[in-house]
Amino acid sequence: MSQQILVTGGTGFIGQRLLLKLKELSKPSVSIGRKLAASVFSDEHYVIDINSRSDYSSILKRNSVIIHCAARVHVMNDSLNDPLEAYREVNTAGTLNLAKQAVSAGVKRFIFVSSIKVNGELTIVNKPFRFDDERYPEDPYGQSKSEAEEQLLKLAEDTGLEVVIIRPTLVYGPGVKANFVSLLNLVSKGLPLPFGCIKGNKRSLVSVDNLVDLIVTCMDHPKAVNQVFLVSDDNDISTREMVQQMAKALGKSQWLLPIPTTCYRLVGKIAGKEDVINRLLGSLQVDITHTKDTLGWKPPQTLEDGFKQTADAFLKNKLKD
Secondary structure: OOOEEEEEOOOOHHHHHHHHHHHHOOOOEEEEEOOOOOOOOOOEEEEOOOOOOOOOOOOOOOEEEEEEOOOOOOOOOOOOOOHHHHHHHHHHHHHHHHHHHHHHHOOOEEEEEOOHHHOOOOEEOOEOEOOOOOOOOOOHHHHHHHHHHHHHHHHHHHHOOEEEEEEEOEEEOOOOOHHHHHHHHHHHOOOOEOOOOOOOOOEOEEEHHHHHHHHHHHOOOHHHOOEEEEEOOOOOEOHHHHHHHHHHHHOOOOOEOOOOHHHHHHHHHHHOOHHHHHHHHOEEOEOOHHHHHHHOOOOOOOHHHHHHHHHHHHHHHHHHO
C-alpha cells in the first residue's frame, strides 16, 4: 500500500491550500477536520476533534508524514473563564495525543504548524525574531503552542520521531479572514484612510502559498529534522506600505491621511484598546536566514504577487455576493 500524507485542519485556510498542493504533486493524502466541507481536497476525509481523548489509530496506519495544521485559533477578547486551559486542551494536549499515537503507528515525521506568537508579540524595528530566540509567549494561544513545541521535541528525543516546527507570521492569501480581509475591504472602498504616518514600523507577512511550499519542502528534507523554522515572504513592510500595496493590488488610488501616531495612542488609551493600537503601530519581524540556509529554500512567491492573488480572489468573491 502507498504511504499517505495526513493533514489535520484539512478544511481550514492553510489545510485546504496544502491539500490542493499535494494533489498537484500526486501525493496521496488523508485529512482530518472538525466538519465536512463542500470542497475536501484529500483522498479521504475524517471528521474528528483534536483533543486529549480522540483515538486516531485507525487513520494513522498508512501515513508516513503528519502535517498538523489544526488548532484552537487565537481569539481577540476571549470570553472563556479559563482560556488557557481551552487552548491547552487542543493545541498542547491534543497535539501530543496525536503525536504519541503517530509514534505507535510508525509515522516517520511530524510537522507542527506553530505560531510566531511563541516568540512574542512585538519586535524592535530591524531587530527581528530568530529561530533560536528564547520562547516568550504573551497570551494563552502562544503559550499553548510553545508548550506543544517543547513537548514534541522531548517526544522526538525519547522516541526518534522526526519533528519539524514551523512558526508562520501573519498568513494571507485567497480566502483569508479576520483583520487582513477587513482591511482589504476598507481599502477597496477607495476612501481616504488615516494610515499616512504609520511608516516607521515593519511587519513580516507570509502568503499561504509560500507557507505551503515550505511545508512541502519539510516533508522529506533530511536537514529539517528536529528544527524550528520561521517563515515569511522575506519582504517586511510598514502599515502604510501594506495599505498602499493593497490599493495597488485592488486597482484603487489611495489617499492616506497623515494622522500622527500619538493620536492613535491617545484614542487607544481612552478606549481601553492599547493592545490593538500596539499591533497597528508596532513591528513584528522575523529573520528567516536559518530557514533559507538550512533547507536551501526561498519564498517562491513575491509579496506583490501574493497581494495581487489575494485581492483578485477578494474581488471575485464580492461579485458573487
